Amino acid sequence: MKGIVFTEFLEMVEEKFGLEMVDDIIEKSDLASEGSYTAVGVYDFLEMQQLIVHLSEETGIPVQKLIYEYGRYFFDVLAQGHANIFARYASPIELLASVQDHIHVEVQKLYPGAELPTFEISKKDEKLLEMTYYSKNSLYMFAMALMEKTFEFFKKTPVIDYNLVEADGSQVKFVISEQ
Ligand code: HEM
Known part of the structure; x- marks a missing residue:
């Protein structure tokens, strides 16, 4: 890490x-x-x-609440340090759908040794994104917080549901919709 x-x-x-x-x-x-x-x-x-x-x-x-709060805090660090990346996207769904193939690919170069999760998209349209989080670190509440803050960044409101596919949180399916 x-x-x-x-x-x-x-x-x-x-x-x-x-x-x-x-x-x-x-x-x-x-x-x-x-x-x-x-x-x-x-x-x-x-x-x-x-x-x-x-x-x-x-x-x-509780641990999960602390991880969530830290995600909200860390988003502000990212948004300040990498405003150029955020500026490329027109909507929260577009940004979140780009984390796996664009944003974190660039992050891996900027932060050698970073341990990044995998996100697999199963459904996407203008207002809806279904994607599954995979990481042995089980930081899905960190992901949840970053997703919520991404919507707030665009002054939009999300509804985010998640479901632990693996009980240890190493695989979690998110259903994200813009209100
Ligand atoms: C400019 C935007 C972003 C930057 C620069 C960035 C950068 C990073 C960095 C440096 C880490 C730490 C890696 C490590 O622990 O070694 C990280 C982890 C993580 N990022 Fe991003 N990130 C960005 C956007 C996002 C967004 C929008 C999401 C929401 C889905 C996300 C999800 C995560 C998660 C869940 C982790 C924790 C690692 C794990 O679960 O194993 N990131 N990111």
């Missing part, structure tokens, strides 16, 4: 819960990096898993 995902995560934890919380969750985790991350580095996803589980234990907020 790319370092920027860690640095921004700890930034969010500091903003929302304070610096002491950052120290606490690093302290509780068994981290090869010792909790010292750079945006361009690459670190084991197990480190992120531990940080999130410990944040959940400390705050009482």
Whole structure:
């Protein structure tokens, strides 16, 4: 997992819960990096898993809710850092349908070592997109948050349903429609 995902995560934890919380969750985790991350580095996803589980234990907020909130936060980082990419698309459905074949292909070049999910589109029209998320990291609530924020970016309202095809969240089908 790319370092920027860690640095921004700890930034969010500091903003929302304070610096002491950052120290606490690093302290509780068994981290090869010792909790010292750079945006361009690459670190084991197990480190992120531990940080999130410990944040959940400390705050009482469920893990999936924290992953979702982090997705919403990370979208703003992406939208600021990559405004040029967002500017290419005329609608949220067009943008989301391009993540697999265009956006993340470019991301792989910009962020060497990035671990990206796979999205497989099964249905698409102007107002509807059905696509299945695949990733061993099971960050489907992160995907959900990025999808919602993509609609907000275009000042549109979505209805997003999802269904865990695999119980561990490594394969999740999304049905996304624009209202
Ligand atoms: C300009 C737009 C985008 C950029 C620059 C971008 C970049 C990235 C980066 C750097 C990561 C971290 C990779 C790693 O952990 O090593 C990531 C992960 C991810 N991105 Fe994107 N992304 C963009 C748009 C989107 C959108 C719109 C979606 C919504 C479907 C999306 C879905 C995801 C998911 C779900 C992950 C987590 C990885 C996983 O599930 O295994 N991305 N992206």
